[in-house]
Amino acid sequence: EVQLLESGGGLVQPGGSLRLSCAASGFTFSSYAMSWVRQAPGKGLEWVSAISGSGGSTYYADSVKGRFTISRDNSKNTLYLQMNSLRAEDTAVYYCAKDFANCSGGSCHYYFDYWGQGTLVTVSS
């Protein structure tokens, strides 16, 4: 059974930092890309960042580029999101999600087949 368990959320002041973790189990972690998706209170889903299975490729939404860093430790089956220079608009529930790649004809597209329960990040003074 696939399980994704986020931790590390909490209250932080504007300009502060926080590191989120996502412990994965039930699948071969290193074989899959992983993502972080967030949801501000009362708002829709927003993709934040993704990382390839090896960790060699990373991708970011424009809203977090230069402030957030995604990484993974495949020996620990854990995904991370280092968040720096936090702003009020970063307040959200942060979900980690397992990516699934559907590839054919030399091209791939991705969706999220499993999600964690989320961890709340509140940026406020």
Next chain:
Amino acid sequence: SYVLTQPPSVSVAPGQTARITCGGNNIGSKSVHWYQQKPGQAPVLVVYDDSDRPSGIPERFSGSNSGNTATLTISRVEAGDEADYYCQVWDSSSDHPYVFGTGTKVTVL
């Protein structure tokens, strides 16, 4: 960047059919995926690749995609189907390729 537009809300009586649209430029050329999110819970994949269902998802959930509109159809709606629904595509031409729709709140009357 690629934009997906959904109606903010859809209301349906129990036992009837709910149709949730997801509009995007030539979306029929992309694969569309749908997620259900109940209050206070994480999203759950209910349809992938336009019309396939993950194991455990009832056959009442189906999808289609053509032209500029993808549609999630929920047949024989139950009270437990009340939730927010989001479409999603992969935009390979973008640096931030994961695109979500604006979301639709389905209310069971």
